[in-house]
Amino acid sequence: MRFEVLPVIDLMLGLYHQPAGMERFHQYLKHLQGNTRGDLAIPLGGFNPMGKAHVAEKLEQLKALHAEDIMADTLSSLGPLASGGVFKVALNLCDDLKGGWTHRYTTDYDARFKIQALVARGFCVPVFWTSESYDAALIRSRTLESCYRTLYWLTASKPLTLEDHGKQERYVAIQAGSIPFFSDAAIAAFYQQHKDSREYAVIFNFLYGDEAAASLGFPTFGIPGAMTGLRYLQQLT
Known part of the structure; x- marks a missing residue:
């Protein structure tokens, strides 16, 4: 291809x-x-x-x-x-x-x-x-x-869980050479707790943060900043 x-x-x-x-x-x-x-x-x-x-x-x-x-x-x-x-x-x-x-x-x-x-x-x-x-x-x-x-x-399989989303975007970042540097203990703990979740609201909040989730009326889970979780997933080893 x-x-x-x-x-x-x-x-x-x-x-x-x-x-x-x-x-x-x-x-x-x-x-x-x-x-x-x-x-x-x-x-x-x-x-x-x-x-x-x-x-x-x-x-x-x-x-x-x-x-x-x-x-x-x-x-x-x-x-x-x-x-x-x-x-x-x-x-x-x-x-x-x-x-x-x-x-x-x-x-x-x-x-x-x-x-x-x-x-x-x-x-x-x-x-x-x-x-x-x-x-x-x-x-x-x-x-x-x-x-x-x-x-x-x-x-590969289509992303369903939060962990699946991370596998896709980590692969993309590695192949494209665009891996960000990011470290946050609270974000890491949330990911470990919810990585098997298939709930869109949980996945969306983690990827894009509380402000983005709240703008859609979704529940928030204390994820600061914009696209914080997505950056975490992209560099996760």
Whole structure:
């Protein structure tokens, strides 16, 4: 199996340069679904079709950095990773600044752990955020992480427990060379107590913290900061 870039930046810039309204929305659906309603022709689900001017500005920044060229170079250096076909890699820009329909952490969770529909259709989607500053290193890292996450889904069991989630993201971090440094005794103790849990609320709270969980009305368990548990899992040996 190998990975190839599916360019989408110019496509989405053309969309965002249209006035926000139903015509733009229908054009987005046409790009997304192709000629078959409900299908997925181009993986654009992370984009807000009604995004404001700042989304186009951030896309222009990615274009100025030649983001899709960097992605192509990164994928070329990978070579074939396993037997199989071609996966198309399409950058998605999610709006966590002013996008009314994008929750930063549920979207992040889905991009990591709910990718079956993408994998089944031969797509791989590195996610970027409008709140981020971009550089070549970030683009390379995010691209590699997305590819290795796709490979994991093809070769390993789907994550069910908290421990399963950790195994996936630790594999991705190791393969992509993006292991963070993190140590916290309380986080470690919580993980040991709940690593066999399959409860979404527990897993989500651990990965993203109390504030993210509370924003959705989920119970909280004293997990400080944002994405604290996720960083812990990525470096767990």
